[in-house]
Amino acid sequence: MEPVKSDSPDPVDGRSRMGDRLRALRRERGMTLQQVADRTGISIGTLSKVERGLASLGYDRFERLAQGMDVDLAALFAEGATIAPGAVAAARQGEVTPHSTENYDLGFLFSEVWGKTMTPVIAVHRADRSMNLDSWMRHPGQEFAYVIEGVLELLFENRPPLRLCAGDSAYFDSSNGHLYTCGAGEQVTVLVVCSTPQETLIDHLGKRGSN
Amino acid sequence: MEPVKSDSPDPVDGRSRMGDRLRALRRERGMTLQQVADRTGISIGTLSKVERGLASLGYDRFERLAQGMDVDLAALFAEGATIAPGAVAAARQGEVTPHSTENYDLGFLFSEVWGKTMTPVIAVHRADRSMNLDSWMRHPGQEFAYVIEGVLELLFENRPPLRLCAGDSAYFDSSNGHLYTCGAGEQVTVLVVCSTPQETLIDHLGKRGSN
DNA sequence: AAGACAATTTTCGAATACGAAAAACTCTGG
DNA sequence: CCAGAGTTTTTCGTATTCGAAAATTGTCTT
Numbered sequence: 351m352e353p354v355k356s357d358s359p360d361p362v363d364g365r366s367r368m369g370d371r372l373r374a375l376r377r378e379r380g381m382t383l384q385q386v387a388d389r390t391g392i393s394i395g396t397l398s399k400v401e402r403g404l405a406s407l408g409y410d411r412f413e414r415l416a417q418g419m420d421v422d423l424a425a426l427f428a429e430g431a432t433i434a435p436g437a438v439a440a441a442r443q444g445e446v447t448p449h450s451t452e453n454y455d456l457g458f459l460f461s462e463v464w465g466k467t468m469t470p471v472i473a474v475h476r477a478d479r480s481m482n483l484d485s486w487m488r489h490p491g492q493e494f495a496y497v498i499e500g501v502l503e504l505l506f507e508n509r510p511p512l513r514l515c516a517g518d519s520a521y522f523d524s525s526n527g528h529l530y531t532c533g534a535g536e537q538v539t540v541l542v543v544c545s546t547p548q549e550t551l552i553d554h555l556g557k558r559g560s561n
Numbered sequence: 562m563e564p565v566k567s568d569s570p571d572p573v574d575g576r577s578r579m580g581d582r583l584r585a586l587r588r589e590r591g592m593t594l595q596q597v598a599d600r601t602g603i604s605i606g607t608l609s610k611v612e613r614g615l616a617s618l619g620y621d622r623f624e625r626l627a628q629g630m631d632v633d634l635a636a637l638f639a640e641g642a643t644i645a646p647g648a649v650a651a652a653r654q655g656e657v658t659p660h661s662t663e664n665y666d667l668g669f670l671f672s673e674v675w676g677k678t679m680t681p682v683i684a685v686h687r688a689d690r691s692m693n694l695d696s697w698m699r700h701p702g703q704e705f706a707y708v709i710e711g712v713l714e715l716l717f718e719n720r721p722p723l724r725l726c727a728g729d730s731a732y733f734d735s736s737n738g739h740l741y742t743c744g745a746g747e748q749v750t751v752l753v754v755c756s757t758p759q760e761t762l763i764d765h766l767g768k769r770g771s772n
Numbered sequence: 773a774a775g776a777c778a779a780t781t782t783t784c785g786a787a788t789a790c791g792a793a794a795a796a797c798t799c800t801g802g
Numbered sequence: 803c804c805a806g807a808g809t810t811t812t813t814c815g816t817a818t819t820c821g822a823a824a825a826t827t828g829t830c831t832t
């Protein structure tokens with residue numbers, strides 16, 4: 351039986367891509383090889399070779415590198431999936447990308463930033479808006495909600511509801527069916543942060559729960 | 562100049578943890594070493610040693626393994642603690658676990674909830690508080706900041722600062738050195754959400770940047 | 773230019789990963 | 803208990819990584 355070699359990734363390419371990534375990371379912080387070596391305990395020569403794709407790091411060196419450079423080990427290996435190293439983005443009040451569903455008008459923050467591991471959303475809901483109370487939201491990951499203004503009634507499929515006032519917050523497993531409604535007063539504004547990437551989240555918003 | 566060795570991860574431990582992970586992955590799918598070897602092009606002997614922590618894989622073998630086993634390369638390195646399925650928690654305004662550092666008085670939200678993939682924090686900063694502008698915050702992951710009240714001056718090690726007013730927000734790679742200060746007025750209140758687990762975050766808050 | 777210093781690259785022995793094949797475990801049925 | 807097939811572990815020679823130090827390149831300053 352022949353080993354797979356047809357579409358296996360070219361190790362040289364992989365190495366040099368990783369090398370470029372590491373060099374970019376170092377340059378981004380304005381550090382020298384010496385400084386990286388001091389922080390990580392990896393020798394200068396090795397770092398030099400690795401950055402140029404002439405060699406690759408072993409497992410233990412990757413661990414030390416991640417620890418010394420304060421980078422998540424897994425993030426070092428994430429190709430396009432990570433935010434660009436050193437990326438910084440700002441959004442002014444009201445700068446959102448609107449997205450409407452059956453029950454909500456959502457405003458996605460930073461929807462132009464790629465590789466986010468979290469998705470921040472501003473949700474506004476009015477008391478007079480009709481809602482389909484059967485279409486639970488449900489998606490992988492976790493969710494954090496902070497009430498900016500008004501009173502929020504946070505419903506769960508299998509739990510008692512939560513009534514949250516401005517300044518209150520909730521944290522829950524978002525694979526549970528959940529639903530945001532206006533608790534009292536005319537409207538409520540909520541800042542929601544999901545641990546799910548935006549694309550994944552939008553995929554799931556389309557689906558309808560069917561109880 | 563001595564290489565860092567005090568708190569560097571024990572390579573043997575790292576190896577055996579990775580080995581256990583890989584063995585579990587293989588067993589879950591009911592595969593033999595031979596089958597994995599065929600799919601990945603890595604020899605049986607090597608796989609055996611790696612699974613038992615007697616050796617570790619080099620970069621190119623990790624690539625082949627991820628491809629052959631249809632797993633995300635980055636996911637192989639993600640240690641997985643997850644929140645209890647179905648968990649729901651609420652916090653009222655002011656219900657925080659205080660944590661003080663050189664520059665900040667932070668309030669952790671939901672610090673009693675385990676397995677969170679995100680860490681929400683309320684940070685309050687007063688204009689009269691003295692700050693060490695050399696001790697940059699730096700930790701793995703990404704960070705989202707939303708200004709609740711006041712004006713925030715968000716400083717970066719290698720980037721121009723951001724001035725954010727109430728309702729404005731920022732999203733950035735938190736492995737970049739960063740620092741929150743009071744921009745104008747008497748004080749600023751910021752809601753910060755990090756994609757880093759709380760324990761990891763606190764570990765890094767202790768450390769001092771040394772430029 | 774030349775010298776001085778910082779940063780990077782190259783060199784080269786020791787340590788480690790790697791694959792092929794041999795040896796040592798499992799199992800199962802007779 | 804043995805036989806025999808399937809699976810895992812061990813052995814051993816080759817290839818690669820690794821760190822220390824030397825050599826090179828780059829960047830100021832005079």
